[in-house]
Amino acid sequence: MSAGRVHSRTAVRLAGWLFALLLLVALCFAGRAHAHAGSTASLRLAVQERAVDGEIALALRDLDLLLALDADGDGAIRWGELHAREVELRALVAAGLVLEADGAHCAAVGAGETADRPLAVDASDAGTDVIVPLAFRCPATPHALTLRYALLFDLDALHRALVRLDAHGRSQAAVLAPEARERRFALDLPGPAILPFHLIAEGARHVFGGADHVAFLVTLLLPAVLVRERRGWRPAPRFGAALRATLSIVTAFTLAHSLTLGLAALGVVRLPVRLVESTIAATVALAALHNLRAFLPGPAAGVAFGFGLVHGLGFASAFGTLELSAGDLVPALLGFNLGVELGQLAIVAVLLPLAFWLRGSWLYQRGVLAGGSLAIALVSAVWWLERIGLA
Numbered sequence: 001m002s003a004g005r006v007h008s009r010t011a012v013r014l015a016g017w018l019f020a021l022l023l024l025v026a027l028c029f030a031g032r033a034h035a036h037a038g039s040t041a042s043l044r045l046a047v048q049e050r051a052v053d054g055e056i057a058l059a060l061r062d063l064d065l066l067l068a069l070d071a072d073g074d075g076a077i078r079w080g081e082l083h084a085r086e087v088e089l090r091a092l093v094a095a096g097l098v099l100e101a102d103g104a105h106c107a108a109v110g111a112g113e114t115a116d117r118p119l120a121v122d123a124s125d126a127g128t129d130v131i132v133p134l135a136f137r138c139p140a141t142p143h144a145l146t147l148r149y150a151l152l153f154d155l156d157a158l159h160r161a162l163v164r165l166d167a168h169g170r171s172q173a174a175v176l177a178p179e180a181r182e183r184r185f186a187l188d189l190p191g192p193a194i195l196p197f198h199l200i201a202e203g204a205r206h207v208f209g210g211a212d213h214v215a216f217l218v219t220l221l222l223p224a225v226l227v228r229e230r231r232g233w234r235p236a237p238r239f240g241a242a243l244r245a246t247l248s249i250v251t252a253f254t255l256a257h258s259l260t261l262g263l264a265a266l267g268v269v270r271l272p273v274r275l276v277e278s279t280i281a282a283t284v285a286l287a288a289l290h291n292l293r294a295f296l297p298g299p300a301a302g303v304a305f306g307f308g309l310v311h312g313l314g315f316a317s318a319f320g321t322l323e324l325s326a327g328d329l330v331p332a333l334l335g336f337n338l339g340v341e342l343g344q345l346a347i348v349a350v351l352l353p354l355a356f357w358l359r360g361s362w363l364y365q366r367g368v369l370a371g372g373s374l375a376i377a378l379v380s381a382v383w384w385l386e387r388i389g390l391a
Contacts, residue, residue: 039152039159043097045134047145047167047187052099052106052136058151060121060128065155066092079121082130086119093132096151101142109135124273145185153178160202173332175202199332203339207347212284212383213311215376217344219287220249220304221351222369225359228294233369235360242356245300250344252301256308258337264313265329276313278387283307284380291373 039062045054060077063069067085069077082089099106117133145165152159161176167187174183180198207213224246226233236242263269287307290296296303358364 039156041151041159041161042129043134043149043161043163045099045145045147045163045165047142047165049141050138052101052134052138052142052145054134055117055131056093056097056134057122057129057131058093060130062152062156062159063089063130066152082119082121089119089130090132093134093151096149097134098148098150099136099138100146100148101138101140102144103146104139106136106138106142106145109137143186143188145187146182147174147176147185148182149176150181153181173199173329175199177202177205179205199335200339200342203336203341204343204346205339206336207340207343210314212280212380213314214347215380216280216284216287216307216311217250217253217347218351219284219291219373219376220253220300221246221348222355222372223291224249224300225352225356226365226369233365236356239353239356242359243352246348246352248301249304250341250348252305253308253311254337254341254344256305257312257340258333260309260312261337262329262333265333269313271313274387274389276310278384279310280314281380281383281387283310285377285384288373288377288380291369292377 039059042057045052067088069081069085071081094108120131122129122131149161157178163174165172165185172185225236225242227236
């Protein structure tokens with residue numbers, strides 16, 4: 001046996017073990033992560049000459065992290081406990097929100113001046129939100145507004161603030177995150193809403209931040225470099241064929257994800273959050289088990305599309321809270337879903353060449369594909385138990 005062949009086999013083994021190790025580390029992280037579980041605040045603002053009024057909805061559990069609202073420690077937060085901390089709560093929100101009009105500071109109106117708009121509580125299957133009224137007064141009628149947001153980012157790296165700003169008959173949407181805490185809104189732009197390019201970055205972050213989303217995508221990609229036969233797997237003969245199969249899976253998943261995200265954001269489809277999240281976990285488990293023994297009908301792209309319809313609902317409730325019109329929602333969804341597609345393609349660009357190189361090895365077919373799929377199935381089963389309330 002030549003030295004070159006020995007070195008080649010050694011390189012394949014090392015690369016295979018590295019691939020398996022990376023997958024194991026990712027699964028260990030995913031086992032502690034809760035995809036789509038980051039908290040979300042919904043912020044609405046409306047501009048009327050110098051006045052900017054609105055409200056912010058914050059999850060009660062998040063406010064408890066900030067203010068320790070459960071005074072008697074009985075595990076339940078009552079209205080009296082919340083009301084007793086109202087002054088601190090309003091001060092906390094005021095400190096976490098900064099608004100500027102054309103570079104000049106807009107003063108926050110004190111709680112005493114918004115007494116006609118008290119705190120409110122909104123309970124749903126997704127949890128309980130506390131709605132805090134907001135009011136700002138700017139030095140002059142603004143042509144552009146800059147919003148800075150700093151609530152909860154230090155406690156939750158997955159926290160997001162979804163913003164709707166109404167001005168001059170138009171609505172603009174934005175997503176603020178730890179990496180993007182500031183957003184500028186131009187108020188005098190004529191014509192229809194433009195594509196909010198910052199949502200492209202948020203779509204990509206959604207891919208990498210959602211453990212179940214990544215696990216599902218990886219589960220579908222692992223067998224893309226192989227051809228299933230009655231007795232097992234054989235390596236795909238050409239990289240081009242594996243690439244086409246992979247792109248068809250990613251595109252089908254994105255199309256389905258986009259479809260249900262749009263329908264739910266428009267209010268056409270409404271399902272309980274717990275049902276959606278538990279079903280998402282179930283789709284990951286089913287896809288992983290299908291890699292071990294085929295039982296799902298149709299090609300991989302069809303499976304990706306069918307299950308992607310469920311995954312699209314995982315972020316839809318957040319967009320739905322903004323209640324954007326179709327004309328304003330479409331550009332927001334286009335930007336977000338373009339980011340999702342780019343994020344998925346980035347994963348493909350990293351995984352596919354290495355998987356194709358290793359596809360013929362025992363370590364890939366037994367260790368990475370079979371072992372990885374089994375591990376993903378077990379992790380997603382834990383997610384499912386957590387989301388239906390049994391763990």
